[in-house]
Amino acid sequence: MPEVFVTRQFRAGNSQAVRIPAHMAFPPKTELNVHRRGNKIIIEPKEETLERLPLLLAELGKHHSGLRPEFEAEERDWS
Numbered sequence: 737m738p739e740v741f742v743t744r745q746f747r748a749g750n751s752q753a754v755r756i757p758a759h760m761a762f763p764p765k766t767e768l769n770v771h772r773r774g775n776k777i778i779i780e781p782k783e784e785t786l787e788r789l790p791l792l793l794a795e796l797g798k799h800h801s802g803l804r805p806e807f808e809a810e811e812r813d814w815s
Contacts, residue, residue: 739760745752762768767782 741757741760743754745754747753762781768779769782770777770779772778
């Protein structure tokens, strides 16, 4: 179950703000998406772009043998 803590909102200029405990904080300068879902406000890291795709594929390659399972085609009646 996700960790939950209770806090209160406060004003920071014209905006609302909340304090996030240090152990739950994102790294400095992390870009965040903030959106509302019903009565909830969701804060999550901005999705990564394709610029990291080569690194992700290289990491995936470490865990993949490159071998494919044998495939037997079924006989089909195409008439």
